[in-house]
Amino acid sequence: MKSKILAVLLLISILMNIYLIQAQPSSKDLLEMKDKINQLEITNSEMSKQIYRDNLSIQNYASQLDLYREKIAGLEEKINNTPTGLSGAAKLEAPAVMQKVDYIEDYPFVRQQITEIGSIMNISVEIKPGKGRILVDTKPLMGVVFQDAANTAAYTAQKKTGKDLSGSDIIFSIDATYEVPSVDGPSAGALMTLLVVGGLNNLELRKDMTMTGTIDKDGHVGEIGGVIEKAKAAKESGKNLILIPGENSRLIQYIEKTRNYYGITVIERVPETIDTKDYIEKNIGINVEYIDNFDDVLKYAT
Template sequence: MWIRERTLTILLVLSLVANVFLLAFVLVPESDLSPSLSEPGDTETLPAATAAPLLAMEAGENGSAASLQAPVILQKIEVDRGGPFAYEEVTEEGAMVNVSVEVVDGRGRVLVQTTPLMGIAFQDAANLAVVVAANHSHVDLTGSDIIFSIQGPEDISEIDGPSAGALMAVLLLSVLEDIPLNESVTVTGTIGEDGKIGPVGGILEKAEAARHGEKTLLILPAGNDQILDQPEESRSLGRLRISRQWPPFVDSKEYIEENYGIEVEYADTLDDLLAYVRLSAAVS
């Protein structure tokens, strides 16, 4: 009997404590249960590195797209099946392709659409061009997609190589910094992470393509200031005719301007290149 009464007493005490706790919880002001809110005018100071000025890129504004033509080297493979054996003959020729860039709302992607198909080296050059242009302009592109479009001859199956990297960087800069471009100028050259313009091959073929494309100025990398010329010297010795070839280097600018009728300038950095492709720097 004594044990039963003691048990009931304990239960009553526990019930009383629980009721007091619930009552106190209900009466607590809501502001004390919620996270504290800053008063208007309060700001949070960011570290210096985080607070570095970045320009937000708003897609859809005027000037969110740009285009130029670029000289490229196209390889054609012809199969000769005459005779008992078939062999492949690879020929190279210069051609102009249309390269354009568009900045749209997105998720920081770099997209490339080409006709014909594109190779891995070309895609890598596009990605690097975006990084270099964004660093040059201090623009945050994480909320935008960069779309490069390349249109080439339909009879070519693939375009590859990094020689349009400098042009793609300039095209994107023209959008980010609202720079009008001179369409009579064309560019060839790779782009480095430091903004340097790197040398490429096929200079004479590209000069020929630029001339046929009615361009007035061809911008070459500073590293392509020399080209290899191979004249032939012949003389007769009795009934024998002796020919000798030697590989002298000649100035690219002088050689191309004299033999192809198109003006040439050199660019070592991205800033050099911008100075030539601006519309205000048009060459008559």
């Protein structure tokens, strides 16, 4: 049995050798095969180079895509963070205390007499797209007097309305008959804040009303001077209502009292505290309301 198997295997081996000898390629076939192999190697090399270039292109495109994504993100952030310029306008008349200077000859000297009188000035605001500037235009020239009040008014108005004014210019125009002393400039702060808020929110402000009072960044309305003179000016200009700070709710009035000391008559001026609202309404004839904060201003002015 084993001999038969070995004989078969031997026969198969002989036949395979005969086939391989007969199938052995010629030199021509070998050359053709080498040429094909060379061509395939060249093609493979070119394809490898192309793949490499394509990979570089892909990396380059990916890098550019990341760059454009960053630029787009930056632009979106810039667009989101850069407010659209706002527009608006408003105007009101404001009372002020002007200083009238008279020179009186009192030989051999000349003395100066300063009289404070109430007057009305026109204040308007224009809000338009810009660079976040706060500008003050005054006649006569006294911009320094109102610049701090304008800055505070713009800041407070932005805080109260929640609107970003960094993309807008706020231009105040103030037209007065006389030059306003620097000490009285801040007293228009509350009214200037009202103008900005009114312009931004398109509020209809009462034209028969005026007001006086400083304002701080939190909207607190503060004390002013010359309240009686300002009330008189408001009345003379046809106003029906004047808003004054609650801190000005008391006036000091001097009452003359006569006393006799051992046959000698002495007249004394005794200070007496009175309510400002009652005094103005009774003696000047204009309605008065006290304001302590900007919410009070909006309550009476709109």
